[in-house]
Amino acid sequence: xxxxxxxxxxxxxxxxxxxxxxxxxxxxGNEYVYWYRQIHSQGPQYIIHGLKNNETNEMxxxxxxxxxxxxxxxxxxxxLRDTAVYxxxxxxxxxxxxxxxxxxLTVIP
Amino acid sequence: EAGVAQSPRYKIIEKRQSVAFWCxxxxxxxxxxxxxxxxxxxxxxxxxxxxxGVVDDSQLPKDRFSAERLKGVDSTLKIQPAKLExxxxxxxxxxxxxxxxxxTFGSGTRLTVV
Numbered sequence: 001x002x003x004x005x006x007x008x009x010x011x012x013x014x015x016x017x018x019x020x021x022x023x024x025x026x027x028x029g030n031e032y033v034y035w036y037r038q039i040h041s042q043g044p045q046y047i048i049h050g051l052k053n054n055e056t057n058e059m060x061x062x063x064x065x066x067x068x069x070x071x072x073x074x075x076x077x078x079x080l081r082d083t084a085v086y087x088x089x090x091x092x093x094x095x096x097x098x099x100x101x102x103x104x105l106t107v108i109p
Numbered sequence: 110e111a112g113v114a115q116s117p118r119y120k121i122i123e124k125r126q127s128v129a130f131w132c133x134x135x136x137x138x139x140x141x142x143x144x145x146x147x148x149x150x151x152x153x154x155x156x157x158x159x160x161x162g163v164v165d166d167s168q169l170p171k172d173r174f175s176a177e178r179l180k181g182v183d184s185t186l187k188i189q190p191a192k193l194e195x196x197x198x199x200x201x202x203x204x205x206x207x208x209x210x211x212x213t214f215g216s217g218t219r220l221t222v223v
Contacts, residue, residue: 041216041219042216042217043113043200043202043214043215043216043217044152044200044214045214046212046213087151096142096154096157096165097152097154097212099150099151099152099153100151101149101150101151102151
């Protein structure tokens with residue numbers, strides 16, 4: 001079962017930062033936080049993952065709170081192509097991914 | 110690098126008919142997964158292969174679903190007979206090792222059972 005809670009939907013203005021929250025209050029010490037997104041009619045696409053420290057790559061930044069009970073995915077300058085469903089997943093290495101229902105992000109022109 | 114290939118892209122069948130989906134993983138990826146995604150829900154794992162052996166099929170409805178991965182490369186997922194509730198997108202994913210790096214999804218096959 002998914003161990004995360006996400007808002008069902010969010011809007012963001014094009015060019016602004018999109019901040020997607022995720023609660024994972026029961027996360028254990030060796031579980032990572034992963035973010036995937038799914039654009040309409042495509043398979044899920046990996047965005048970023050982290051354990052304790054904040055992470056940044058060319059797509060996004062991941063901010064994990066010190067107690068690791070929540071995290072935020074930041075898309076620094078949202079574009080229309082970022083409209084998608086975003087999944088936050090907690091997972092131990094080697095185990096399967098449990099997807100919840102995610103957050104449907106709509107970027108508005 | 111070529112991605113995970115799936116076919117067909119769309120399929121419409123009548124209930125009680127049979128259907129098969131095909132997946133070709135990324136070259137060199139030993140682990141292959143089949144997921145079912147019902148409209149409005151996240152993907153749910155059906156079966157996981159490591160090379161040509163089954164690692165986890167606990168969520169596969171074995172009375173009607175079957176999957177194989179002969180020679181540890183391509184895989185097929187079959188439904189026989191199909192039910193209305195099987196309407197979903199069937200996603201294939203692959204990775205270098207179980208749950209490891211390079212975990213990549215295909216675009217899926219959208220099945221409609223009427």
